[in-house]
Amino acid sequence: xxxxxxxxxxxxxxxxxxxxxxxxxxxxFETRGMNFFYGTHQALFxxxxxxxxxxxxxxxxxxxxxxxxxxxxxxxxxDIIEHTRVxxxxxxxxxxIYSPDVDVVSLRKRVGMVFQKSTPFPKSIFDNVAYGPRxxxxxxxxxxxxxxxxxxxxxxxxxxVKDRLKDSAMALxxxxxxxxxxxxxxATSPEVxxxxxxxxxxxxxxxxxxxxxxxxxxxxxxxxxxxxNMQQAARISEWTAFFCQGRLVEFGLTKQLFTNPxxxxxxxxxxxxxx
Amino acid sequence: MxxxxxxxxxxxxxxxxxxxxxxxxxxxxxxxxxxxxxxxFGLFLCAVLTTLVTLAIAAVLFVEAVAGPGGSAxxxxxxxxxxxxxxxxxxxxxxKKFGVLPLVCGTLQITVIAALIGLPLGLLSxxxxxxxxxxxxxxxxxxxxxxxAGIPTVVYGYFALTFITPYxxxxxxxxxAVFKISWLWNIPVxxxxxLSGGIVVGLMIVPLISSLSEDVLRAVPRTLREAGxxxxxxxxxVCTKIVVPSALSGIFAAFLLAVSRAIGExxxxxxxxxxxxxxxxxxxxxxxxxxxxIVNVMSGDAAVGTIEYKSLYAVALVLxxxxxxxxxxxxxxxxxxxEVYQ
Numbered sequence: 118x119x120x121x122x123x124x125x126x127x128x129x130x131x132x133x134x135x136x137x138x139x140x141x142x143x144x145x146f147e148t149r150g151m152n153f154f155y156g157t158h159q160a161l162f163x164x165x166x167x168x169x170x171x172x173x174x175x176x177x178x179x180x181x182x183x184x185x186x187x188x189x190x191x192x193x194x195x196d197i198i199e200h201t202r203v204x205x206x207x208x209x210x211x212x213x214i215y216s217p218d219v220d221v222v223s224l225r226k227r228v229g230m231v232f233q234k235s236t237p238f239p240k241s242i243f244d245n246v247a248y249g250p251r252x253x254x255x256x257x258x259x260x261x262x263x264x265x266x267x268x269x270x271x272x273x274x275x276x277x278v279k280d281r282l283k284d285s286a287m288a289l290x291x292x293x294x295x296x297x298x299x300x301x302x303x304a305t306s307p308e309v310x311x312x313x314x315x316x317x318x319x320x321x322x323x324x325x326x327x328x329x330x331x332x333x334x335x336x337x338x339x340x341x342x343x344x345x346n347m348q349q350a351a352r353i354s355e356w357t358a359f360f361c362q363g364r365l366v367e368f369g370l371t372k373q374l375f376t377n378p379x380x381x382x383x384x385x386x387x388x389x390x391x392x
Numbered sequence: 393m394x395x396x397x398x399x400x401x402x403x404x405x406x407x408x409x410x411x412x413x414x415x416x417x418x419x420x421x422x423x424x425x426x427x428x429x430x431x432x433f434g435l436f437l438c439a440v441l442t443t444l445v446t447l448a449i450a451a452v453l454f455v456e457a458v459a460g461p462g463g464s465a466x467x468x469x470x471x472x473x474x475x476x477x478x479x480x481x482x483x484x485x486x487x488k489k490f491g492v493l494p495l496v497c498g499t500l501q502i503t504v505i506a507a508l509i510g511l512p513l514g515l516l517s518x519x520x521x522x523x524x525x526x527x528x529x530x531x532x533x534x535x536x537x538x539x540x541a542g543i544p545t546v547v548y549g550y551f552a553l554t555f556i557t558p559y560x561x562x563x564x565x566x567x568x569a570v571f572k573i574s575w576l577w578n579i580p581v582x583x584x585x586x587l588s589g590g591i592v593v594g595l596m597i598v599p600l601i602s603s604l605s606e607d608v609l610r611a612v613p614r615t616l617r618e619a620g621x622x623x624x625x626x627x628x629x630v631c632t633k634i635v636v637p638s639a640l641s642g643i644f645a646a647f648l649l650a651v652s653r654a655i656g657e658x659x660x661x662x663x664x665x666x667x668x669x670x671x672x673x674x675x676x677x678x679x680x681x682x683x684x685x686i687v688n689v690m691s692g693d694a695a696v697g698t699i700e701y702k703s704l705y706a707v708a709l710v711l712x713x714x715x716x717x718x719x720x721x722x723x724x725x726x727x728x729x730x731e732v733y734q
Contacts, residue, residue: 192622194618194621194622197617197618197621222624222625222626223624224624225621225622225623225624226623226624229622229623230619230622232615232618232619232622234615236613236615236616236618236619238616238619238620238633238634238637238638239637239638240637248620248623248633249623249624252623252624252625252626252629252633253624298619301619301623302622302623305623305624
């Protein structure tokens with residue numbers, strides 16, 4: 118308990134009340150009583166959550182609790198799986214993203230995603246980062262060069278790859294590949310970054326680089342991250358949502374949730390008594 | 393090995409019954425080892441047999457075509473230069489000429505036409521089946537495509553000769569002759585022609601290309617597609633910019649395999665494209681492929697040992713070398729460009 122408390126008392130989480138007000142006023146994402154189904158199997162029950170903007174929100178919970186499913190409803194990634202159904206509003210800046218007039222392509226341009234396994238395309242490093250801008254119609258070589266450099270710098274990868282942008286991305290190390298995927302996600306200039314256990318397959322050094330990167334990026338982006346690593350959630354997030362068996366058990370400031378959880382289930386989970 | 397009594401591990405036997413068990417164990421081990429050796433040898437034989445068949449074929453071709461006893465081989469009687477550069481192929485005439493170019497040209501025409509038809513159709517149907525088709529549609533189309541592969545090639549040949557040439561090619565290119573209206577264009581089409589043969593060989597290789605390509609397309613990890621969608625790709629973007637490029641080496645290998653098949657195809661082209669060696673690039677004329685020539689002579693009355701008979705082996709050698717070369721290239725491509733996914 119105390120360890121988590123110490124970890125959570127980062128300076129950014131200290132100004133809690135101000136953040137809380139901000140979040141209440143301007144949620145980036147909001148779901149109200151949202152239910153989600155894989156065929157007849159219900160995976161999410163009545164999720165009401167307001168995700169504050171320009172901050173890091175961590176989704177934690179035991180395996181199979183629905184946190185990844187929840188994350189994937191936010192950029193409609195579950196659409197590509199057959200027989201899935203979302204019921205209940207999912208609002209981005211107050212606008213329903215599942216309404217028929219919403220273009221999925223432009224939604225996903227605004228809401229980027231980074232996956233657990235790094236997924237470099239079998240192309241050059243440059244072409245990987247330039248992929249997003251290109252499919253969204255950017256044909257200007259000079260502008261692409263600028264975007265690629267900017268995003269690689271943001272992802273703290275530029276110094277390592279600037280001399281070999283034409284090399285295949287498959288030749289990079291695991292940690293570099295994951296930072297490349299972050300750079301690639303940034304290249305479409307999204308407003309939100311969804312991260313599904315982005316560091317779980319990385320060694321400690323690479324994990325720490327990715328965490329630094331996330332803290333850096335929250336100045337400009339709303340970040341929602343699924344993680345199994347509670348120390349990580351405590352280190353990098355201002356907000357934490359605890360999921361269990363498809364339900365949102367508790368949502369609050371990371372500092373509060375880790376030091377003084379309201380629900381018994383949350384306490385059991387973060388102290389390692391189950392899950 | 394599952395029950396205790398047959399467990400060969402000495403540690404499994406209780407210490408008191410050790411001496412009694414050791415003898416039994418010794419016997420079992422010997423029997424087990426003999427069986428293992430026998431199995432290994434049997435498997436080795438199977439592997440060696442296929443290699444031996446290939447070597448035997450190569451040896452026969454070599455003896456009959458390159459260097460036979462008493463200078464009887466084909467290339468000991470006809471010069472390689474004449475064979476490779478001659479433009480006339482008339483082994484059955486009194487004045488025999490052995491220029492293989494007309495046969496090579498015939499095979500080339502069939503292969504090119506078949507590739508132009510088979511490759512796009514095969515790849516596009518593979519993309520459809522792997523990326524677009526709903527499971528139910530796929531369950532109907534995939535077996536239907538595979539039936540195409542099960543049709544005997546002789547049927548394809550008749551289909552080309554009795555349907556494609558008279559009811560598709562001629563009405564399109566020679567409407568003046570079909571409808572007897574003089575002002576319509578009138579491009580002469582032979583009854584036997586390379587085009588009809590090439591078309592059916594193209595159809596024949598569609599299932600080969602589509603099923604091999606579909607396998608490699610489906611092997612592209614789902615995470616890669618999801619990453620593409622997550623960047624705002626449309627389905628078409630994901631197909632053309634991520635999935636197909638990722639599977640390119642496999643698709644290319646499928647293409648080469650299919651082209652090898654087209655080069656070696658025999659029955660359909662013998663029936664549909666004719667048996668008249670012609671050095672031409674006009675696909676509407678009667679031609680003869682290397683394979684058709686072999687059928688022609690084998691089913692004729694060429695006496696064993698004559699030069700005409702020996703020429704079969706020379707032609708077969710060329711076919712053999714060409715397909716060998718194709719296989720070698722496809723191996724190289726696979727090794728050089730294979731993407732490895734963890």
